[in-house]
Amino acid sequence: MNSLIHPLCTDISFIDFSRWKILKHSKVTTIMNPPFGVQKAKADRNFLDLAFQISDIIYSIHLTNKKVHNFIKSYSSQYNWKVDYSLPFNMILERSFSFHTKKRKQIDTTIYRFIKSN
Numbered sequence: 728m729n730s731l732i733h734p735l736c737t738d739i740s741f742i743d744f745s746r747w748k749i750l751k752h753s754k755v756t757t758i759m760n761p762p763f764g765v766q767k768a769k770a771d772r773n774f775l776d777l778a779f780q781i782s783d784i785i786y787s788i789h790l791t792n793k794k795v796h797n798f799i800k801s802y803s804s805q806y807n808w809k810v811d812y813s814l815p816f817n818m819i820l821e822r823s824f825s826f827h828t829k830k831r832k833q834i835d836t837t838i839y840r841f842i843k844s845n
Contacts, residue, residue, distance in 0.1 A: 757782040763790045772802070778841075779806040785841040790834070791815060803841055812840040 761774035771789065778785045785808070789795050800810055818836045822829060 754783045755781055757785045760788040775802060779808055787839050787841065788818070788836050789839060791837045796837070799839055807844045808841045809844045810839050811842045814838045
């Protein structure tokens with residue numbers, strides 16, 4: 728069995744995945760930690776939109792709260808995807824942006840697994 732791993736650690740907004748022929752002949756698993764939307768509302772949607780287009784299965788990290796959970800379930804269903812598993816995860820966030828005020832911060836997150844709805 729041949730497996731290919733192509734990590735993309737970049738701004739995905741400028742990538743035209745329709746030109747990636749390999750995606751048509753591969754099973755794509757997306758693992759992502761999109762922006763939480765705290766600094767910029769709806770910042771995670773571009774990541775989710777693209778993942779729904781190119782993936783066969785998706786793992787995505789989001790803030791843990793009821794509003795986010797309801798959004799994730801509702802938004803994914805609009806694209807014929809569903810959450811089939813979620814895992815609470817206590818994430819340690821290192822200061823990496825100028826708006827981070829602490830060197831290290833503990834954040835309650837949930838890792839969601841999305842699968843295509845039948």
